[in-house]
Amino acid sequence: MKAKKKSGKADIEFSQPKKTPLLVRFMLWIKHIPASDIFRILAGFAFIFLVLVVIIFVSEANSNSRINNFFDAFWYSLVTITTVGYGDITPSTLLGRLAGIILLLFGVVAFAGVSGKIASVFFDRQIKKDRGLIRLEKIKNHFLICGWKPNFDRILLGIISANPDIPIDHIVLINNASPENMDIIKTDKRFKGLIYLFGDYTDEATLLRANVKYAERALILSDYSQNSSPMEIDSRTVLAVLTIGSLNSRIYTAAELIDSKFRQHLSLAHCDEIILSTDYERSILVSASSGTGLSHVLRELITEKSGEGLIIKDIPFEFIGKTYREYRRSLSGGRVLIGLLENTGNFYSRRKEALHEAQKNPNIRQIVNNLKKIKRLKSNEPILTPPDEYIIKPNSRGIFVSGRKRTDFTLDGTALDDSQILNEEGGSDDR
Structure with a gap:
């Protein structure tokens, strides 16, 4: 229905909004229900179903239909609401048939809505998993690999080969590399089971999504996923070690640095292992220039083969x-x-054990000497x-x-x- 309103020479038409069909509105309502409310909705559906069963039983009690007891009414309601409709039992009264029609419509809408919601929940969960947006809650004693760099797939293969004791589904990758770079990893069958989280590994919220509080080890790579300078990359590495250590003091951390001038910062943060990749590369090149063959010796010593x-x-x-x-x-x-x-192992664990042993000595002077040794403790x-x-x-x-x-x-x-x-x-x- 349209109404016209004149204002000068112009005619402005106003049209009343069309009403959304009841079935469509119900489906939209179901779609926006939080997953945590599904059980309450199912309980409501069960209540309505039982009410209709009672109505059919009462209305058909004194009729000539084949619904002779409550179980017959329940059976008829069940096959009707599931749209099976065997036809072996049917109501004969008007009220019973109206209740049957309501059951039929109610079953179509209810099952379509619930199944759609369940499918939506699983679909959203899979999308989040593919994009690295999930939250890990049950995993423990896992291995965090933070950052991305060229030849990342070869690095991962080496890590998996060198750590046969770690299940592949306990290795968690955390980075904000481009989807193209991570698709290489996610589509490779050799990495099936690896867990991927997208985000900034220096951010506390991202690390909490990785359940860092219960992680056993963390490896922080020099991150080349962004167009950052070497100083910025090393600064992020130091920040990641500090953040991880503040969330889990028992975790074993190893970090890669480009510039050795940041080594002191990681030492103060009690990083358990510091890898100076640029210094190692420079040392090998220098030794190779002398013709001693040391590079071949190092290659044999540092091998990925178990x-x-x-x-x-x-x-x-x-x-x-x-x-x-x-x-x-x-x-x-x-x-x-x-x-x-x-x-060996985590610095804080070793220091705690050393403090406990140092305090056992009854000699005060010896305790002081032991505490001085603990201060110089190196992991x-x-x-x-x-x-x-x-x-x-x-x-x-x-x-x-x-x-x-x-x-x-x-x-x-x-x-x-x-x-x-x-x-x-x-x-x-x-x-």
């Missing part, structure tokens, strides 16, 4: 407090012990080739070198193992 190169292994408990000689003589096999790694401190009488301290691990298995061939193509190669070499020396 069980080869430099290896850090736990020291059996019975050798804690014993001498370095005793531990070295107990070893057998192809690995060579070259030193100890002291104060993951390597002691290379210590003297034989050196006492192995608690929380120490062994540093080993393990070479690759050599395979040579005879003139007829037969492979020789290591022992045969050594025998051949020994025989040639004798000759």
Whole structure:
């Protein structure tokens, strides 16, 4: 219906808004219901359903229909509301048939709305997961990898290979790299199960979404996802270590720096491992210029293959407090012990243990000396080739070198193992 209003020479038409159909309005209402209210809505539907069952039972009690008891009324209502409609039982009274019509319409609307809402919830959850917008609440003892850099997929493969004890669904990536860069990771079957969170890893809210309070380890890479200068990248790395440490003091943190001048900041933040990638690269180039072949040695020592190169292994408990000689003589096999790694693990955990031990001594002067030692405590401190009488301290691990298995061939193509190669070499020396 339209009404016209004259104002001078112009005619302005006003049209009344069209009413939205009841079914459409109900569907829109269902769509905007929070997921937490679904159970209350289902309870309301159940109440209305039971009311209609009672109406049908009462109206058909004295009729000639086949609805003879409450269960018959319930059965008819159930097959009607689910739009199955067997037709074996039907009401004969007007009130019963009207209730049946209401049940039929109510069933179509209710099931369409509820199923649409459930599908919407799962669809939204999948979209959030793909975009890295989910919140982790149940995961614990997981590994956080913060930042993105070129060849990120190769870095991830190396991390997975070097940490076979960590399930792949306990590795969480946090960065704000472009979707194109992250799609390479998400579509690669080798990384199936990895968890991805989009966001700034220096932001507390993002880290809380990653459940950082219950994480076991964190690796902060030099982040090249944005067009930032090296100073800005290192500043974000320091900020990330500080933020993660403030949220979880028990987490083991390792961070990569471009410029070594930021190392002092990470040391003050008690970062457990500091990787100076640029300095390492420069040192290798300098050593290569002297023609010593050191770069090949380092390549063999720092390998991604498990069980080869430099290896850090736990020291059996019975050798804690014993001498370095005793531990070295107990070893057998192809690995060579070259030193100890002291104060391994999280810095705050080691300091707490050291404080507890320092306070056990009844001598005040000795307590003061112990506290001074704690102040100088360094996490993951390597002691290379210590003297034989050196006492192995608690929380120490062994540093080993393990070479690759050599395979040579005879003139007829037969492979020789290591022992045969050594025998051949020994025989040639004798000759």
